[in-house]
Amino acid sequence: MSLLWLMRRLLLIAYTMIVVSVVVFAITEALPADAATMILGQNATPAALAALRARLGLDAPVWLQYWRWVWPALHGNFGISMRTNLPVAPAMLAALSRSLMLAAAAILLMLLIAVPLGLAAALGRSGPIDLIAGLVSYLGVSLPEFVTATMLLILFADRLGWLPATGYVSPARHLVDGVRHLVLPVVTVALVMVAHVVRMLRSETIDVMASDYIRAAHLKGLPPRVVLFRHALRNALLPVITVVALDVGYVLGGIIVVEQIFAIPGIGRALIVAIQSRDLPSIQAGALMMAGTYAVVNLLSDIAYALLDKRIRYE
């Protein structure tokens, strides 16, 4: 991994962000009602609309509007929310940080379940564990998260009453209560990813275990434990990194639904509220932040891949 490669990747991320910002800007531009109509309502007089457009700068050419938005955004200023009249950036960042915590917890939980399950399924191929893993995978993939979430809510919050149904408490302020509020959303998000990773890891492990170098390791007389953990695991886990990185894309999308169901004030819920109230600055900031997160996570996964697989040298 060379410095040149890293610079090129950062350049690529910058390029991606430019494209995303243009697309986000274009979409909000293409909405049927503009900001002035949103604020003044359907019955506003044309004169009042024109006055407000002039004040908001909506009568300027499109490229100038884009520039007036993107230049402060580069400096962390995404404008004032049309709904709350507060600066957009701090609110959206706080929401993003809650979502990221939810996503990180979900990914961690997913790995804790999926890695042992995938390995066990591959090693006990066609056995009972493989069958269970297959069943869990199919269920996880085929059930949409709003169904899983609802079922979890009915069981654990309603029938058993073990966990709170909705709401958010910051774990930093109140650890136990915070974690209790996070359990159900985290499980919901993790479940679909478990399916992806189990299936991937299972087939990778089967391939690796059938490879020449694993046969060679057996023929060296190494104990099965050493063959599995020293020789097979790393090679089987490598492709999983890519799947997890791709799944981050899913999480960012899926989180919108999950946050809505569990009433968690994350970036997804913030986006829904922003869209419902046509709060353009918030929509733009939220979409950009999500795209940026995805780009950074992919870069991190590439770096992790290179650190684990010495064959990969980014030049």
Next chain:
Amino acid sequence: MSAVLEIENYSLDYATAAGNLHVLDQVSLAIAPGEVLGLVGESGSGKSSLAAAIMRLLPTNAREQGGAIRLGGENLRSLDQPRLRAIRGRRIAMVFQDPATSLNPTLPLGRQLSEVMECHLGLARGPARTEALALLRRVEITDPEAIFHRFPHEVSGGEKQRVVIATALACHPELVLLDEPTTALDVLTGARILDLLSRLRTEFSMSGLYISHDLSLVSRFADRVAVIRRGRIVEEQPAPTIFRAPLEPYTRQLADAVPRPERRLVTDAAGENELLGLTGLSVRHGRPVLLPNRVKIAVEAVSFAIREREIFGMIGESGSGKSSLARALAGILPFRGEVRFVGRSIARPAEMDRAYRRAVQIVFQNPDSSLNPRHRVAQILARPLRLFGATPAEIPRLLEDVHLPASHARRFPHELSGGEKQRVAIARAFAARPRLLICDEITASLDVSVQSRVIELLLALRRTHGTAYLFITHDLNLLRQIAHRVAVMYRGRLVDLQYTAALGGTDVHAYTRDLITASPAPVSG
């Protein structure tokens, strides 16, 4: 003296959907201390299954039908897994065919070597490392300290195989199984590995089983040679005699199939006129994107001319640019420089029109990847026929030309043997009635006996159609049998171009001479 390894009436079946398949039938072999026994057979003869049976790592559908495999008098068949593990790597070790796949890509080489000694000799990491470095020196690794920390992709094929050999010898095993240890390597590297093995044989007073499909190679290395065919040992003799005076017709057939430079198979001369010429042809891989990337030069300024009806041989190690050159001429890779075809100049692949692409055909090394697995042979052959104005009615004739029954037209590639698949690929090329056929290592993945039949076929087709061949191979002895001229490629450059008869002379490039030395002619009969 009692035998190190003794196999007695050993039989093995594989359970398949179509019933039991007999793989080994009443095999009996013995290897004395310090002796190397050669085991020669074609693919599918059961030689690899025998190795797996000795190592006790048989596939799950294997059904042993009786017999004994004794190591130092102890029957390996009666041992449980923990006791087998104590034997594997300690008392029997194995050197594999392809070091590129038998080494773990994500583990440093030194670790893969020292772990055997940690496991069997109970050494701690430090002493195991010291031992490993000493072993690496004994397999003639020049910088053991550096190799120790490298990963397999960072070293050459020869160095990888040396590490594999060091690993096999690490615990001074009683028996070493050598499974085609030079087949996956370049000619020169393979020759050096064989030299190394010969030296280590005495140093470690090694007993071994050398498995190969190449009778000539085995009879140079082993003390005795056993020939296996369809799971049966058909003949067993001291190495010097078996090649010179085989008793069985099958062994005779194997011996005859080995290319011998002194036995020319082509007697007529090439034509006078130039068919395909190239001047300053270069091929580069990769192109600069965003920031200038490193561009790899595959072929650098190569010039030569192939005459009508000529068999133009080309030789060189892997990565020397042979295949890139072949692909550029076939119009698959972009190139720089000039190509002339029957006097017409071609500067870019785009200028290779239908007439050129029809006249210049290519057959690839691996028919498994060059034949569409979902198409029947008839479909595979019909496309070039239609493309070049003939009708599918010619399919039976095409198949007959390559000595395949017309009924094979209905088969899928996986229903054919390796040799048959390559015949289909040749038939596909001849469907276009080419004037030049590029053969890119087309016999490299075939057994020696199958290779000799494919070569016979190519020569017969040339007699009928007057086709010229650009014949790329790593087998110099084969080229000396069939080629009019031999071109030698080294690191993308053409370093030598000789009439075949002049190869034995003094006026050849140093690298060519190395190649000649590394490809000794078989012991003549």
